Every structure is written in structure tokens, then in C-alpha cells.
Amino acid sequence: MTLAPTPATWLLVAMTAIGPFSMQVMVPSLPGMGLEFGASNAAVQLTLTLFLVGVAFGQLFYGPLSDRFGRRPVLLGGLAIYLVATLAAASAQSVGWLAVARVVQAMGGCAGMVLGRAIIRDVYPRDRAASVLGYVIMAMSCAPMLAPMLGAWLDVRWGWRAGMLACFALGVLVAMGAWRRLPETLAARMPMAGIGGVARAYGGLLAIPLFRALVAINCCANGVFFAFMGGAPFVVVQGMGRSPQEYAIAFVGISVLFAAGAFTAGRLSMRLGAMRMIGLALAITTLGAFTGLALVLLVPGSLWLFFAPMAVVALGNGMGQPNAIAAAVSVRPTHAGTASGLIGALQMGFGAAMTALVGVLEEGSGIGTMAVMAACGLGANLAFRAARRAPA
Numbered sequence: 017m018t019l020a021p022t023p024a025t026w027l028l029v030a031m032t033a034i035g036p037f038s039m040q041v042m043v044p045s046l047p048g049m050g051l052e053f054g055a056s057n058a059a060v061q062l063t064l065t066l067f068l069v070g071v072a073f074g075q076l077f078y079g080p081l082s083d084r085f086g087r088r089p090v091l092l093g094g095l096a097i098y099l100v101a102t103l104a105a106a107s108a109q110s111v112g113w114l115a116v117a118r119v120v121q122a123m124g125g126c127a128g129m130v131l132g133r134a135i136i137r138d139v140y141p142r143d144r145a146a147s148v149l150g151y152v153i154m155a156m157s158c159a160p161m162l163a164p165m166l167g168a169w170l171d172v173r174w175g176w177r178a179g180m181l182a183c184f185a186l187g188v189l190v191a192m193g194a195w196r197r198l199p200e201t202l203a204a205r206m207p208m209a210g211i212g213g214v215a216r217a218y219g220g221l222l223a224i225p226l227f228r229a230l231v232a233i234n235c236c237a238n239g240v241f242f243a244f245m246g247g248a249p250f251v252v253v254q255g256m257g258r259s260p261q262e263y264a265i266a267f268v269g270i271s272v273l274f275a276a277g278a279f280t281a282g283r284l285s286m287r288l289g290a291m292r293m294i295g296l297a298l299a300i301t302t303l304g305a306f307t308g309l310a311l312v313l314l315v316p317g318s319l320w321l322f323f324a325p326m327a328v329v330a331l332g333n334g335m336g337q338p339n340a341i342a343a344a345v346s347v348r349p350t351h352a353g354t355a356s357g358l359i360g361a362l363q364m365g366f367g368a369a370m371t372a373l374v375g376v377l378e379e380g381s382g383i384g385t386m387a388v389m390a391a392c393g394l395g396a397n398l399a400f401r402a403a404r405r406a407p408a
Contacts, residue, residue, distance in 0.1 A: 022139050027197055028152050030190045031091065031128030033159035034098070038125050038183045039067055040163035042118075043245065044260035045176035047253045052176075053111040057250060061375045063115045064246060065368045070122030071129070072364035078130040079357020080214045087131045087138070088200045094127025095191040102187060106180035121183070126360065128190065133356040137345045138201035144286060162271075164264035171260060217354045221347070226406040230344040231359055232399035233294060235366040237336055239392035240305050244326050246371030247378040247385030255380030256319055266323045273327040277334020290339040291404070297336025298400055302393035304328030309390045312382040322382055329389070 042049075043064070050060040074094070082090040101124055105117035136148050170178035221227050252263040277297070285293050308325030315321050345355040370388055377384030 023135060023198055023201065025152065027190075027193050028132050028135065030186075030193060031198075032132035032152060033128075034095075034183075034186055034190050035071060035122070035125040035129045037159035037163045037186060038098075038102075038121060039064070039071075040159070040245075041167035041170075041179045041182060042176065043249055044164050044168040044264050045171045045179060046249050047260070048171060049111070049114075049176050053114075055111040057254075058375055059111055061246065061250075061371065063111065063118050065371045065375070066115050067118045067122045068242070068364045068368035068371060070119035071126040072361040072368060073119075074123030074126040075130050075357040075360035075364065076214075076218075077357070078127050079134065079354040079360075080217060082131055082134055082202070082357075083217075083351060083354050086200050086202050087135050088194070088198050091127050091131045091194055091198065092191065094124050094131075095187060095194065096124070098124030098127070099184060099187045099191065100124075102180055102184045106177050106184070125187075126364075130357045130360055133341055133345060133360075135201045137342070137349065137356070148282070164267045165261075168260040168264040214354075217351055218358055221351065221355055221358060224347055226403060227344055227347045227355070229399050229403035229406050230340055230347070231362055233298070233396050233403060234337070234340045234344065234359060235363050236392045236396035236399055237298065237301055237333060237340070238363050239366050239370045239395070240301055240329050240389045241333055242367030243370040243374050243385055243388040243392060244329070247374040247382070247388075248322075248326075250378060251322065251380055251382045251385060252319065255382065256317060256322075258319060262319065266319060269323060269327045270330045274330035274334040277331040277336075278338060279334075281335045281338045285339055285342075290343040293339040294336050294343070294403075295400060297332045297334075297339070298393075298396050299332070301329050301332030301336065302390075302397055304330075304332060305386070305389040305393035309383075309386040312386050316381055325386075326389075329393075 046060050046064065047057075049055070049063075050057060053060070078090055078094060098121055101117050101120035105114055105121055108114035108117055132152065136152065140148055166182060167176075167179045170176075170182060248267075249260075249263055252258045252266070253260060277300075281293060281297075288296075304325045304327070307328065308322070311318075311321045311325060341356075341359060344359050348355060370392065374385050374388050377388065
């Protein structure tokens with residue numbers, strides 16, 4: 017039984033996808049951007065790391081603001097920031113200016129990610145929310161599937177700036193859809209006294225052992241993905257000598273498996289429950305990560321053997337992510353927006369740290385990337401053990 021007016025599914029998908037699309041569309045262009053700006057790999061990769069930092073920082077504010085003022089006005093404000101920053105990124109004349117613009121773009125675009133999760137929790141109870149979120153994430157996975165291919169094609173024809181203009185066009189469409197079709201789903205606004213109130217709300221959530229454990233699961237499991245995303249373009253383009261288009265084509269398989277995992281979550285979460293689904297998903301994710309490490313050590317230089325284990329990881333992530341998020345935002349349902357923002361901020365902050373770590377460790381062989389992935393998989397399993405022992 018629904019709890020509030022139900023927004024159109026296509027709008028939930030679009031508003032949730034704008035952040036991942038904006039992140040992924042530029043990944044195939046990273047090596048070429050370094051050549052245009054005369055910047056090092058580390059400097060160019062910093063634009064990706066700082067994008068994730070922007071997503072993390074922005075989510076800290078959108079959750080509490082949406083609990084106080086409502087989902088709809090906060091989303092529209094975030095999209096306005098996104099559109100202005102996207103045009104600034106498209107006109108950047110240095111890698112430093114691009115990095116700053118991407119941070120602000122990320123802070124605007126992440127509004128849809130936070131509020132999409134909160135709206136679903138407004139409308140549905142926990143296990144049903146995990147199921148619906150699974151279907152939304154399955155459809156949303158078309159964004160990271162298509163974004164690298166579109167970005168690589170635009171980069172070849174018109175350069176990386178065309179990717180930013182594609183982001184602007186998507187932002188305009190989402191803003192128009194939200195303005196016309198998004199109902200307010202927040203049943204009761206929660207008063208919050210400034211920065212102190214926000215800090216107390218976050219502190220109250222982090223004081224709950226189960227919430228902490230679920231957040232750690234989400235961070236570490238997604239850290240596996242972010243480590244791959246940070247290292248793979250350089251392993252493929254510079255280490256293996258392949259083209260950005262080949263990277264984008266190989267990435268399609270990862271997106272397909274992620275969508276399959278999210279579809280599985282949509283079908284099975286109501287039947288099995290969130291915690292059993294998380295355990296199954298983590299087993300698959302960890303298997304993929306450790307298999308990837310073994311393969312780069314034993315069979316170096318193979319594009320498809322480099323991507324195949326990540327496809328297994330993507331299947332596990334697709335199954336686990338909706339359940340971990342739904343379980344975490346359900347720990348204190350009256351603060352679903354705040355919880356959603358905190359989860360997203362910590363997830364993206366951890367992801368940014370993993371991309372930076374990979375940037376230091378990766379030398380083009382794939383070993384650094386896969387080692388970080390395996391470590392994150394191990395951390396997710398340790399956090400799951402803590403979650404099972406935590407009081408409800």
C-alpha cells in the first residue's frame with residue numbers, strides 16, 4: 017500500500033540517472049583531456065575524484081533540506097545549479113577550471129540521487145522500497161551503459177566539450193519534467209535548527225549500530241566499482257594501447273550485468289528480505305573482485321579478462337545496492353531524506369578516496385586497480401557481519 021502520491025517511474029529514473037550519466041560520459045575522454053590541457057594523468061584523474069567529492073559534499077545538504085522544505089523545491093534548486101555549472105565546465109580553458117566546474121556540477125546533479133531514494137522511501141515501506149528501487153536502478157543503469165559510448169563518440173567527433181553539452185541537454189529535460197510532473201511526497205516536514213540541527217540529525221543516525229554497518233556495506237561494495245572506474249581507462253588506453261571506444265564497448269557488459277542484478281533485486285527482495293539479498297550480493301561481488309586480481313596477475317594484458325570479473329562485481333552491486341540503501345533509510349523513516357543524503361555522501365567520499373588511491377597505485381597493469389577492489393570487497397563482508405550482529 018502506498019504512503020504518498022506516487023511520481024512517474026520514468027521521472028524517478030531520469031532524476032536519479034543524471035549524476036551517474038554526468039560522471040561516466042567524461043571517463044573515456046580523460047586521457048585525451050590530459051593531452052589537450054598538457055596535464056598529467058594524476059591531474060586529469062583529479063577531475064573525476066573531485067566530481068565524486070562534489071557529489072559527496074552536496075548530498076550532505078540535500079537530505080536535511082528536503083526533510084525541512086520538501087523534495088520538489090530542493091530538487092529544482094539542485095538542477096538549476098547543475099545547469100549553470102555544466103555550461104561553465106563546457107567552456108573551461110584549463111584543467112583547474114574544469115575541476116572546479118565539475119565539483120559544482122556534481123553538487124547540483126546529486127540532488128536527484130538523494131531525493132530519488134528519499135521519494136521512494138516516502139511512498140513505500142522498506143522491503144517494497146528495496147524492490148521498487150531495484151527496478152528504478154535497473155532502468156537507471158542505461159545511463160552508465162550509454163554514457164561512456166556516447167562520450168567516446170562525441171569525443172572523437174567534436175571533442176570532450178560536446179559531452180558537457182549533452183549533460184546540459186539532459187539537465188534541461190529533467191528540470192522540465194520535474195517542474196511539470198513531480199508531486200510533493202513528503203508527508204510531514206521536519207523542523208531543523210540550522211547547522212546544529214543538521215549535525216544532531218547526522219549524529220543521531222550514526223549513533224545507531226545497524227545504520228553504521230549498512231552504510232559501511234554500501235561504501236565498501238561501491239568502492240569496488242569506483243576503484244575500477246578510476247583505474248580502468250588508463251589500464252585500457254595506456255596500459256593495453258586500446259582506444260576509448262573499445263573501453264566504452266567493453267563497459268556495456270558491466271552495465272548490462274548491473275541492470276540484471278538490479279532486476280533480480282526487484283524480483284526477489286520482497287520474497288527474501290533485504291538482509292539475505294545483501295549477503296548474496298556481497299558473495300558475488302567479492303568473488304568477482306578476487307577473481308579479477310588473480311587474472312591480472314596470471315593473464316596480464318587481456319581486455320576481456322580484465323572486464324569479465326568486473327561484470328560479476330556489477331551483478332552483485334546491482335543486487336545489493338537497492339537493499340542496502342532501502343534498509344539504511346528505513347532505520348529511521350522520519351529522517352529518510354537526511355539518511356539518504358548521509359549515505360550518498362559517505363559512499364561518494366569513500367569512492368573518491370578509492371579513485372585517488374588507484375591513481376597512486378595503478379601503473380597500467382591493472383594490479384593496483386584489482387588490489388583495491390579486492391580490499392573493498394573484504395571490507396564489505398566484514399561490515400555485513402557487523403550488521404547481522406547489530407540490534408534492530
